Each structure stands twice: as structure tokens, then as C-alpha cells.
Amino acid sequence: MSDTILKAEGLTKEFRGFVAVKDVNLAIRRGSIHGLIGPNGAGKTTCFNLLTKFLIPTRGTITYDGRDITSLKPAEVARLGLVRSFQISAVFPHLTVLENVKLALQRQRGGSFDFWRSDSVLREYDTRARELLADVALTEYERVQAGQLPYGRKRALEIATTLALDPVMMLLDEPTAGMTHEDVDRIVALVKRVSAGRTVLLVEHNLKVVEGLCDEITVLARGEVLAQGNYATVSRNPDVQAAYLGTDPASVGAPTATGEAAHG
Ligand SMILES: Nc1ncnc2c1ncn2[C@@H]1O[C@H](COP(=O)(O)OP(=O)(O)O)[C@@H](O)[C@H]1O
Numbered sequence: 001m002s003d004t005i006l007k008a009e010g011l012t013k014e015f016r017g018f019v020a021v022k023d024v025n026l027a028i029r030r031g032s033i034h035g036l037i038g039p040n041g042a043g044k045t046t047c048f049n050l051l052t053k054f055l056i057p058t059r060g061t062i063t064y065d066g067r068d069i070t071s072l073k074p075a076e077v078a079r080l081g082l083v084r085s086f087q088i089s090a091v092f093p094h095l096t097v098l099e100n101v102k103l104a105l106q107r108q109r110g111g112s113f114d115f116w117r118s119d120s121v122l123r124e125y126d127t128r129a130r131e132l133l134a135d136v137a138l139t140e141y142e143r144v145q146a147g148q149l150p151y152g153r154k155r156a157l158e159i160a161t162t163l164a165l166d167p168v169m170m171l172l173d174e175p176t177a178g179m180t181h182e183d184v185d186r187i188v189a190l191v192k193r194v195s196a197g198r199t200v201l202l203v204e205h206n207l208k209v210v211e212g213l214c215d216e217i218t219v220l221a222r223g224e225v226l227a228q229g230n231y232a233t234v235s236r237n238p239d240v241q242a243a244y245l246g247t248d249p250a251s252v253g254a255p256t257a258t259g260e261a262a263h264g
């Protein structure tokens, strides 16, 4: 088994001549938390959509677990264990928190709704759903309708429904976007906890979020890889500092009080 779980080579995406992602090379180590960061407009979401197969690259290849997945569909890579949050795990606002997670578990195991399952199977979903809710600190909310949850807790529920699919590798696009500082801290702790035994790719605008969380960081700017390394290395890099300062001084240095309201 190779040390690299996900690899992108020469990944390029053009939108009618505009190059949003340009010749990106990326190697994500198995079991690591990898941050893909950069200022707004850097190409993070485009890159995320390429890696999760929601966009077709103009050029380049993507390899997952030694297998070329460049031409596979999102559902196909999800079956291989490469799952993005909010992909299959839509949250139903009128169902309770617990029901949402049970439904995600049911879809993972059975494929469709099945009202004829035995009591023991349903009880098994119950137990596993409660474990997942405990993992994301939502136990006390289990009877609340998902639509009534505070914003930060909703993101936590989305992570729980993603975990219900038991991903080998989980990809999250700005899980802390629009959150209060308190919620940001909680999500950071949560990602750390649920990353045990998996690989996580975290797309993030705010440098402070990836500090202490990510083992390895790739910095994008204007669609290209600007720097790569651990937090200490990339945060000291003058090109990285310039790229951030050029667009949004608040995102380097002191954490923002309200998190990142703007979602690029
Ligand atoms: N579907 C699209 N059509 C045209 N341009 C796009 C499209 N998606 C993204 N872009 C452009 O590509 C660049 C990178 O966008 P994006 O990947 O969303 O950046 P980030 O997530 O880092 O803020 C931006 O200039 C954006 O306007």
C-alpha cells in the first residue's frame, strides 16, 4: 500500500479560457489531515470539485489508492471511500438530528429506504447513529429538528452524516465558513477527533483554522501551488504572506472574531 492515498498531477481547469486551476500537483499522505488553503478566488473550491469529481479537469490526472479516477463519477469514487461532506449527505430539515443520521446509515448499508428491516438491524442503526452523534457532540440535540439547529451545529450534523458513509478519505470545503469563533474552535476539535483512522482534505480560507490541525498544507494562489509544507513553514513563507495580505489582512495573524463570513 502506497503512502500516498490521493494524487493529482498537472491538474488544470479552464472556464471558457479563464484558468481557475493551473497545473496543480498534489500528493496527500494516507492518514494525514491535509489543508488546501489560499485567499479568496485562489481556486480552492474548483480544486475540491475536481478532486471529488464534481468537475471534469481540462487536463491532468487524479489517482486514488493507486487507481486512476480521472474519468469516474462522484458516486463511483464515493463507493471507493472518497467522500465529500454535503455530497450524499444532504440534511433533511424536517427530520430530527437522530433520524438524519439513521437515514444516512440506512442509505450506506441498504441503498434505499427499506421498511421491512428487522428490529435488530434498526436497533443497530440506532446504536451507531448515537455513537456518531456523540462523536460530533450533538447528543443533547438528537430530538431537535435539523432545520432548527444553530448554524455551527448544522455543519456538525453534516459531518456526522458524512461519517455515516464510513469514508476512507473525507473532503471538507470550508467547514467553518460563516461561523462564530466559538463554533470554529468546536469544528476544529471535531475534525481532529473524527480524522482518526482516516485521511482528511480540508479546504480552508482561514490560516488559523489549519494551524495545529493540518499535518501538511498546500497553499494555492491564482490557481497555482504557491507553497507546500507544515504550518510553520508555509506561514513564514513571504509569498504566502503576500498572497494573503494582498486580499485579506484579517486572515493572517489574529483569528477573526466572527470567522469567515465571506465564502468565496
Ligand atoms: N463555474 C465557473 N465559471 C467561471 N469561473 C469560475 C467558475 N468557478 C470558479 N470560477 C473562477 O475561478 C476562480 C477560483 O474560484 P474558486 O475555486 O471558487 O476559488 P476559492 O474557492 O479559492 O475562493 C475565481 O476567479 C472564480 O471566479
Ligand SMILES: [Mg+2]
Binding pocket: 044, 045, 046, 263, 264
Ligand atoms: Mg471556495
